[in-house]
Amino acid sequence: MTQPTDIAPLIRHIRDTRVILDVDFARLYDVQTRVLNQSFKRNRERFPDDFAFELTWEQILRMSQTVISLN
Numbered sequence: 001m002t003q004p005t006d007i008a009p010l011i012r013h014i015r016d017t018r019v020i021l022d023v024d025f026a027r028l029y030d031v032q033t034r035v036l037n038q039s040f041k042r043n044r045e046r047f048p049d050d051f052a053f054e055l056t057w058e059q060i061l062r063m064s065q066t067v068i069s070l071n
Contacts, residue, residue, distance in 0.1 A: 014059065 010024040020028075026036040040052060 014055070015053075 007020070007028070010020050010028075011018050012021065013019070022036055023033045026033040029036070040047065
């Protein structure tokens, strides 16, 4: 697993929340984005309620990604 030493460039601000997009999070752990999202959905009870959220249609059109909260 190769991880960058500085994740700051991966952090974005959406809905006044610091987030990392699923594609970037998957890259950190060297897995496919699809696999990361499937694992999250299958094990949702293991994560805090504010760990992830889905974007609105407008946000999806702009970014086209699911995000993972860093709060």
